[in-house]
Amino acid sequence: xxxxxxxxxxxxxxxxxxxxxxxxxxxxxxxxxxxxxxxxxxxxxxxxxxxxxxxxxxxxxxxxxxxxxxxxxxxxxxxxxxxxxxxxxxxxxxxxxxxxxxxxxxxxxxxxxxxxxxxxxxxxxxxxxxxxxxxxxxxxxxxxxxxxxxxxxxxxxxxxxxxxxxxxxxxxxxxxxxxxxxxxxxxxxxxxxxxxxxxxxxxxxxxxxxxxxxxxxxxxxxxxxxxxxxxxxxxxxxxxxxxxxxxxxxxxxxxxxxxxxxxxxxxxxxxxxxxxxxxxxxxxxxxxxxxxxxxxxxxxxxxxxxxxxxxxxxxxxxxxxxxxxxxxxxxxxxxxxxxxxxxxxxxxxxxxxxxxxxxxxxxxxxxxxxxxxxxxxxxxxxxxxxxxxxxxxxxxxxx
Numbered sequence: 001x002x003x004x005x006x007x008x009x010x011x012x013x014x015x016x017x018x019x020x021x022x023x024x025x026x027x028x029x030x031x032x033x034x035x036x037x038x039x040x041x042x043x044x045x046x047x048x049x050x051x052x053x054x055x056x057x058x059x060x061x062x063x064x065x066x067x068x069x070x071x072x073x074x075x076x077x078x079x080x081x082x083x084x085x086x087x088x089x090x091x092x093x094x095x096x097x098x099x100x101x102x103x104x105x106x107x108x109x110x111x112x113x114x115x116x117x118x119x120x121x122x123x124x125x126x127x128x129x130x131x132x133x134x135x136x137x138x139x140x141x142x143x144x145x146x147x148x149x150x151x152x153x154x155x156x157x158x159x160x161x162x163x164x165x166x167x168x169x170x171x172x173x174x175x176x177x178x179x180x181x182x183x184x185x186x187x188x189x190x191x192x193x194x195x196x197x198x199x200x201x202x203x204x205x206x207x208x209x210x211x212x213x214x215x216x217x218x219x220x221x222x223x224x225x226x227x228x229x230x231x232x233x234x235x236x237x238x239x240x241x242x243x244x245x246x247x248x249x250x251x252x253x254x255x256x257x258x259x260x261x262x263x264x265x266x267x268x269x270x271x272x273x274x275x276x277x278x279x280x281x282x283x284x285x286x287x288x289x290x291x292x293x294x295x296x297x298x299x300x301x302x303x304x305x306x307x308x309x310x311x312x313x314x315x316x317x318x319x320x321x322x323x324x325x326x327x328x329x330x331x332x333x334x335x336x337x338x339x340x341x342x343x344x345x346x347x348x349x350x351x352x353x354x355x356x357x358x359x360x361x362x363x364x365x366x367x368x369x370x371x372x373x374x375x376x377x378x379x380x381x382x383x384x385x386x387x388x389x390x391x392x393x394x395x396x397x398x399x
Contacts, residue, residue, distance in 0.1 A: 008159040008243070010062035011102055017045030017070035017086035019124035019147030022132075025078035026140065037141055038080045039129030043073030045150040046086030048121040050099050050157075052111035053092040057201075059159055062091075070121065070150060076129045083126060090117070096162040096246065102154040112162065121151040158242065163201060163221035165335055166244035168275070169253035170267055171224075174292035176200070177322040178253065179222040182332055206336035216336045221247065241278045248342045249335065250275075250287045256303045256319075257293035264291065264306040286342060287315060290331060294321035 020042025027035030048070050071086030093099075099109040099118065109118035127145030134141055167175040183202025206216040221243055244250065252271060254264045262270075268289065275282040289310050291303050303319060310317035318334060320327035 007059045007063050008161075010059045010157045011066065012062050012091075012155050012157065013067045013152070014048045014089075014091070014121045014155060015067070015069040015152045016048050016121035016123040016150030017072040018149045019043070019045045019126040020073035020075040020083040021147050022127035022129035022144035023076035023078060023081075023083075024130045024142050024144050027079065036139060037130040037134050038078055039131055039144060040076035040078065040081040040083065041129050041132075042076045042126030042145075042147045043083035043085035044126045045073045045123035045147070046070035046088045047119055047123040047150075048089045048091065049117050050091045050093055050097075050109065050111065050120050050155075051117040052095045052097065052114055054095055054114040056092055056094040058094065059097070059157055062093075062157060070123055072150070073124065073126045073147060075147075076126070076144075080129075080131055085126070086123060088123070093157060094159055096160050098158045098160060100156040100158065102156040108155075120155060121153050124148040124150040160246050161201060161221055161243040162219070163243070163247050164218040164339055165204075165220045165249045165251055166247035167220060167222045167251050167253060168244065168271060170255065170262070170271065173253040173255045174322055175222045175253050178290075178292070178320070178328070179220055181322045181325070181328060183220060204332060204335075206332050216340075218336060218339055220251075220335075241275070241282070244282065245279060247285065248344070249338050250282070250285050251290055251335065252287055253290050253292050254306060255293055256291040256306060257296035258298055259296065260293075260302070264302050265309050268306070268309070286338060288331075288334065288338060289315050289317050291317070291319040292322065294319055294326055295324045296321075 022042050023039035025037070025039040027038040029035055048068065068089060068091060070089045073086045074083035076083045093111060095111060095114050097111050098107065099111070099120065100107055108120060109116075111118065125148045127147045130141045130144050133143045167179065169175055179200060179202045182204045200222040202220050202222070204218055204220050206218070223241070223243060252268065254267050256264050260267075272283065289306070291306055294303075297303060307317055307319070309315075316334065316338065318327055318331045320331050322328060
């Protein structure tokens with residue numbers, strides 16, 4: 001059994017830290033008769049972020065740890081000491097993870113770039129101490145603010161592997177053998193169906209270069225085999241088909257050997273029907289049809305029928321034997337040529353809900369600055385000759 005289990009979906013609860021409370025204090029020192037209110041502000045609570053990490057390839061860490069809470073802000077203290085703000089929490093996820101609000105099913109982020117980070121729970125704001133409430137007519141205030149609670153969300157994380165080419169087809173059609181031949185991936189290979197139980201990724205060098213002359217490279221994803229009725233839960237169902245939604249090119253492998261039980265044209269129609277049942281966008285992707293296991297094909301009748309079918313329907317066709325290497329180089333170069341003709345998708349802008357959260361955080365920061373400026377102005381205005389408030393000896397003025 002593999003040590004690392006592939007997990008491509010997880011549900012978690014994130015809770016940002018609460019803000020600390022403001023403090024009520026008065027400065028009473030010898031030779032400082034105008035000490036006045038000195039209650040510090042509470043620290044802000046730590047926010048929760050989700051960040052794409054290129055070193056992760058599974059959501060396994062979120063399968064068993066489902067609750068994540070940010071650090072709360074500390075309360076304010078005397079002598080105008082602001083409480084320590086809570087540390088932000090950053091949750092690492094694989095590149096290609098989509099973050100949804102599980103309650104509203106709203107997409108919060110699609111993390112397609114390494115290092116891309118999104119705010120999912122805003123930390124609570126720290127409350128203001130009584131130093132902010134000092135006025136010329138009220139010089140010994142005992143008011144303060146409580147810290148606001150941090151944001152809380154139920155999130156659903158869905159991983160969609162980032163690959164250029166997706167290999168699809170019936171079980172035992174030769175997908176794992178092909179990816180092991182054209183890349184350094186080492187999937188499980190055996191002569192029985194459903195040997196592949198999780199997606200495998202492999203980097204393919206189409207031109208065979210090295211170093212600075214590496215040439216064209218692309219990523220291929222080998223997906224567990226589909227069967228008829230997969231869209232209704234048969235076999236492994238369509239659980240892994242989400243990983244081909246990001247691919248730019250589909251390569252459909254069909255067994256045309258003497259041992260193949262299903263007619264190759266029928267096999268093509270069944271698999272394309274399951275793809276369409278899962279998502280209409282999959283049927284719109286460019287596709288290359290590949291007849292496999294030429295080394296085990298003595299009767300080329302089925303092979304000819306599939307070739308004619310592809311010619312009539314405008315489908316690019318190749319015939320290979322991954323075991324002997326026949327036609328593999330031509331297929332790899334054909335995939336590289338096809339990818340050059342397909343434009344890369346542009347990254348989408350941030351969802352509106354994320355922009356709103358960032359705007360709210362920026363507005364709170366501006367309010368903090370405005371409050372500090374107002375406190376400074378009030379303190380300056382308090383040096384006039386107006387009568388002091390009767391509350392507290394700390395606010396007593398010099399005669």
